[in-house]
Amino acid sequence: MAEIVSVHATSHTPVMINFPGAIPDEDRERIFAGFRQVGEEIRQARPDAVVVVSDDHVHNFFLDNLPAVCIGAAASWKSPVEHWLKIDQHELRGDVQLGGHLITSALDSGFDPAFSMALTLDHGTLAPLHLAGIAREVVVVPVLINCVQPPLPPMKRALQWGRLLGQALRSYGGCERVSVLATGGLSHDIATPRMGLVNEAFDREFLRLLAANDDARLLEHATHRVHEAGNGAEEVRTWLVAHGVADGAAFDTLYYKAVPAWYTGIGLGRWRTGSM
Amino acid sequence: MTQSNWRQIMPTAEAYWMNRVLYDIHHVDSHLQRYKADPDAYMAEVPLAAAMKAAIRDNDIGAMYLAGVNPLLLRAHCLGLRISEATFVASLRAVVHDSTGEASHG
Numbered sequence: 130m131a132e133i134v135s136v137h138a139t140s141h142t143p144v145m146i147n148f149p150g151a152i153p154d155e156d157r158e159r160i161f162a163g164f165r166q167v168g169e170e171i172r173q174a175r176p177d178a179v180v181v182v183s184d185d186h187v188h189n190f191f192l193d194n195l196p197a198v199c200i201g202a203a204a205s206w207k208s209p210v211e212h213w214l215k216i217d218q219h220e221l222r223g224d225v226q227l228g229g230h231l232i233t234s235a236l237d238s239g240f241d242p243a244f245s246m247a248l249t250l251d252h253g254t255l256a257p258l259h260l261a262g263i264a265r266e267v268v269v270v271p272v273l274i275n276c277v278q279p280p281l282p283p284m285k286r287a288l289q290w291g292r293l294l295g296q297a298l299r300s301y302g303g304c305e306r307v308s309v310l311a312t313g314g315l316s317h318d319i320a321t322p323r324m325g326l327v328n329e330a331f332d333r334e335f336l337r338l339l340a341a342n343d344d345a346r347l348l349e350h351a352t353h354r355v356h357e358a359g360n361g362a363e364e365v366r367t368w369l370v371a372h373g374v375a376d377g378a379a380f381d382t383l384y385y386k387a388v389p390a391w392y393t394g395i396g397l398g399r400w401r402t403g404s405m
Numbered sequence: 406m407t408q409s410n411w412r413q414i415m416p417t418a419e420a421y422w423m424n425r426v427l428y429d430i431h432h433v434d435s436h437l438q439r440y441k442a443d444p445d446a447y448m449a450e451v452p453l454a455a456a457m458k459a460a461i462r463d464n465d466i467g468a469m470y471l472a473g474v475n476p477l478l479l480r481a482h483c484l485g486l487r488i489s490e491a492t493f494v495a496s497l498r499a500v501v502h503d504s505t506g507e508a509s510h511g
């Protein structure tokens with residue numbers, strides 16, 4: 130059966146890629162060093178595949194057909210879908226069998242994912258892998274949870290999804306080592322009058338509750354305070370998925386800083402799974 | 406109105422069609438070319454009120470926000486049409502909240 134050898138979560142704002150010079154050099158260097166650390170930890174964990182939990186930013190899905198959760202199963206993935214993202218287009222490697230296992234395991238357990246065999250992945254998946262330096266190395270199984278267009282799946286459902294995915298991964302006999310990387314958040318607002326405002330208090334409390342392993346208060350905070358942290362903060366669902374996968378493992382904040390010039394509270398974290 | 410990240414919890418039909426226009430012109434290159442050549446002609450058959458079509462055509466970001474256009478599509482519209490960041494943010498911040506908490510175009 131597969132071992133979950135690492136679980137991480139990071140912000141994924143494309144502003145980091147497109148406008149790196151918008152913030153002081155010292156901040157940017159520390160943030161990019163944090164991503165490289167995440168990449169090195171994943172590399173050291175030697176995963177056969179990385180399950181990347183992110184969201185589709187209204188590229189693959191539109192209001193005519195918008196799944197709450199979509200799991201990808203394909204041998205390769207085109208990326209990025211955004212012509213404006215300053216990363217060269219290239220293909221990421223995929224894993225049909227592991228994606229299929231997650232889909233069937235979810236259905237057998239009372240969850241109802243959509244699935245896709247032809248996604249063109251956006252910055253949510255690609256930007257963190259690129260900054261971590263592992264985009265061209267790892268095999269990617271995408272799990273996309275709707276964080277961008279209401280009606281949205283509840284925060285508690287994200288945590289349930291994480292627990293389910295953790296069980297499914299640990300029951301998988303097709304490989305030995307799997308990593309999980311969740312991406313998104315923390316507080317930020319896209320295309321609203323609050324754009325540029327970052328809610329550091331929300332972010333720090335969210336990170337504190339992850340470390341405290343207090344799931345009830347974590348869900349209460351995410352559910353009831355997210356509207357004070359911006360529409361981009363809805364992406365903390367991906368962190369809740371990772372938290373569920375980690376199944377009680379201790380959480381460490383690797384980096385946090387409110388970065389208004391990048392419109393975002395930039396966070397990076399790790400759950401102590403595997404040999405971490 | 407309680408503070409919310411979203412204008413609408415379920416999109417209206419009007420928001421659907423505004424989103425449809427933005428999604429299509431920023432995901433299908435031929436649509437973008439047709440739109441840029443003649444936005445009124447491009448939207449002629451779209452079932453939207455004239456004011457909403459005008460909001461799209463005139464890049465009235467605040468009006469589109471108020472009508473419930475998805476923020477990611479609004480952002481893509483800014484990037485795709487090369488609307489300056491300052492103009493984009495200023496139009497959003499011109500949306501003010503009246504004493505009832507409802508947002509309106511200031």
